[in-house]
Amino acid sequence: MTISSPSSPQEYIKHHLHNLQVGEGFWTFNIDSLFFSISLGLIFLLLFYRIANKATSGVPGKLQCAVEMIIEFVDKTVKDMFSGQSKLIAPLALTVFVWVFFMNLMDLLPIDFLPYITEQLGLPYLRVVPTADANITMSMAIGVFILILVYTFKYKGVKGFIKDYTLHPFNHWAFAPINFLLEMVSLISKPISLGLRLFGNMYAGELIFILIAALLPWWSQWFLSLPWAIFHILIITLQAFIFMVLTIVYLAMASTTEDHE
Known part of the structure; x- marks a missing residue:
């Protein structure tokens, strides 16, 4: 089956939900998701690096102005949520927000545009939205999870880490096993909910x-696809913002010190 001549809507949908993969079993890699996520990350770095080098103190250009607004917005959000001192949080929040936004933005490309081109080159499958792949979102969430542990140890030490997970919510050593179980569930649920x-x-x-593309004739698809694309811009931005905010909140919680009697 090809994109240009699908045998049925079911086959068309199945085709578009299949990743370009290599390997077998656990060692299966979604090449398309990896390619687009890494490429968009590099585009983000190169774009912001170039703008930073060409920044002027006078009247900024439109692109520089947009980047400055994003940086100021992220910086204000971090200051409002993270009370500790860390040189990593603001750059991390900016990276998460812009990178996730770029990956989400791929969803606005015509559904058959890039898959058709790659099909002519001999690639049978292609999914262009990395964040529609659970492997990518959960990988990012695991990265945040590791930072949570690092910040907990950094700000609270080993003793504080143990107290944090054995004296909540019941502040008594007799309830340490129950507290530990409850806190572990809460800790593990953070990256799972973040990624999913x-x-x-x-x-x-x-x-x-x-x-929309599978069930409607090509000449009528824009009646639904255009309104959904306009509304989807809000979803794309909102999801990037939520991922950034939750990352900041989780790290702020990990760095907050409390005394236990």
């Missing part, structure tokens, strides 16, 4: 575009 929230929203958005 982004994946679920972007997967649903991508699926709606695919359904």
Whole structure:
């Protein structure tokens, strides 16, 4: 089956939800998701590096103005949520927000545009939205999870880490096993909910575009795809913002010190 001549809507949908993969079993790699996520990350770095080098103190250009507004917005958000001192939080928040936004933005490309081009080059499958792949979102969430542990040890030490997970919510050593179990569930649920929230929203958005393309004639698709694309711009931005905010909140919670009697 090809994109240009699908055998049925079911086959068309199945085709568009299949990643370009190599390997088998656990060692299966979604090449398309890795390619687009890394490429968009490099674009973000090169774009901001170039703008930073060409920044002027006079009247800024439109692109410089947009970047400055994003940086000021992220910086204000970090200051409002993170009370500790860290040189990593603001750059991390900026990277998370812009990178996730760029990956989400791929969902606005015509659903068959890049897959058709790559099909002519001999590649049978291609998914262009990295955040619609649970492997990408959960990998980012695991990165945040590791930072949570690092910041907990950094700000609270080993003793504070142990107290944090054995004296909450019941502040007595007799309840340490119960506290530890409850806190572990809370700790593990943070990266799971962080990754699955982004994946679920972007997967649903991508699926709606695919359904519109599969079930409607080409000349009438814009009646639904255009309004959904306009509304989806809000979802794309909101999901990037939520991922950034939750990252800041989790790290702020990890760096908050409390005394236990």
